[in-house]
Amino acid sequence: MNAQNEPEIRELSYAEAIREAMDIALEADPSVLLMGEDIGVYGGAFQVTGDLVEKYGTDRVMDTPISELGGAGVAVGAALTGLKPIFEFQFSDFAALAMEQIVNQAAKVRFMLGGSVSVPLVMRFPAGSGTGAAAQHSQSIEAWLGHVPGLKVVQPSTPEDAKGLLLAAVADPDPVMIFEHKLLYKMKGQVPGGHYTTPIGKAAIRRVGKDVTIVATSIMVHKAMEAAEQLRADDIDAEVIDLRTVRPMDRDTVLSSVRKTGRLICVYEGVKTLGVGAEISAMVAESDAFDFLDAPIVRLGGAECPIPYNPELEKAVVPQMPDILAAARDIVKGRV
Amino acid sequence: MPETPQNTNLPYAIRAYSPERLREALKKMYLVRKFEEGAEDSYMRGLIHGTMHLSIGQEASAIGSTMALTDEDKITSTHRGHGHCVGKGADLGKMFAEFFGKETGYCKGRGGSMHIADPSKGNLGANGIVGGGLPIAVGAALSAKRLGTGAVTICFFGDGANNEGAFHEALNMASIWKLPVVFVCENNKYGMSTSTERSTAVKNIAERAAAYSMPGVTVDGNDFSAVTEAVDAAVERARAGDGPSLVENLTYRWRGHSKSDRNRYRTKEEINEWMGRDPIPAMAKLLMEHHIITEDGVAAIEAEAEKIIKDAIEFATNGPDPKVEAVTRDVYTTEATA
């Protein structure tokens, strides 16, 4: 855990990578503490905090009562006065109970007080569908929080970024909201050891291509990558951009890709209407990249309904790999 | 409706309810137990996905608390709500069908275990949000008062839920508006892994009642008669227009919090001790002691419950899956264009 040493790269799961980031942050800075429901001896609902409580004790890995609004508010107050809380929501859906403190307090207090304070707060949200947990435990609400100036909102899609973005969030003086897709927790990937950060506000080009730009978030990045591989058989060369940060959005990376490919597909799990894809599309439509478009923009997002319980319905309401394939074939069809 | 008490030396439930009602209550307790064992088994065999919260060990609380209710009365329930559902008269086949995600389930496969509801019988539903049902119950009681229906609402919630702001806001409003609602806390000592000692500033949840000027009592939640005695009195008070009450049933869940749980927050000894206080044999014993049923009668009721569950699983298995094309149905009452 030393930045000076050449960091060795190991294979870790997404959950392990997040735990390692929290471990590094706790070790490096006594003002960092973890708060959340059942994050201590239980290890977190998704076993992300694991046994950190054994190493750091219950003063720094704090189980809160089931009090999301109060707990979030305590974290805001602590962040205003010298601590750096990393607050875990058990499910991102429960942010709804804490919106007051997140939206009216954490996001605005610095601005309202004329810049005299800041809120170095990190919040982690296990998000997304696919676990059969139905409408109140499966939502993708990053666009809700992305709509609030004062917050930064990230969605890591790989173990490496999950660690790097969390460490960047801890170092950031402003509130950073991290959406972690539950289906990614077990996904393995190469993760550098030691301390490093992944820049907030910077997208990653996961695959370089020339025919169509696919901007994806979170778990959709993996579906887009799979689709891109299959599209080679159709002689379609897709560029896949992992947006990584919803706010502030990486305008340059998206626009220069669209200028190159002339086609844009946005893929995200949140409800399609008024979602992340709307912002990406508008960003392109308002810029000179618009002139490069050879086809209408396509948005693939969640269906206009809550997440249903039945597994077939549940699959049907979020974009799947074949949907991306079909959209790409369609948009590239009449190419010249 | 409880009948007029006669011999006051008898336990309350024996005085208040007919032998038929008491035998039916025992059957319901078996139904809850066997429904959940069946659900657990189906889950292990990969027949259902998602998660579920079993109330095995808490049956006296659910069935005892709903004894005095009619179909006009309402309940709001929790994520651990199968017992409340059975108490309010739910059909076991439709419950299982919901578990299996079928169109024939209570929520047409949209909700699953955490959202089973039967509004036609006054069951406003389980809830995936801890504390979510508390203000809703107060709203149902407001309707009853304004509309003059005479209905009472029982609001089930766990010990963990008592630390949500919604709990405190709901109790206060119920009290200032004198609404016909009974708050029934099923205190099973833990909210997931967090014990009430670690999460809650008072020893008994019932102590919270004083802050909202309503009566609060704590009873042995595994003692059917004790539960009915406390809850029925609170229901009567609500029906008489005297306002809300809080009843705390001390009980214990035998299983882990949900499908996965390493039980690292409690001891084997504690679990075993509570398993020794099984509310179902205790209820059977109570009824036998008062000659309401024989040992063979108990065995027959258990067998009957088993058969109902077997048939319910068969009904669920054979039901149709929902149609994917219809997935956005029922988002609005009248179809909206998005």
Ligand SMILES: Cc1ncc(C[n+]2csc(CCOP(=O)(O)OP(=O)(O)O)c2C)c(N)n1
């Ligand atoms: C608002 C909210 N916070 C957290 C959760 C996750 N969760 C589900 S059940 C539960 C424990 C609830 O404890 P309690 O109220 O005592 O009910 P019990 O599970 O013991 O029956 C938790 C933390 C949730 N569903 N909703």
Ligand SMILES: [Mg+2]
């Ligand atoms: Mg509990």
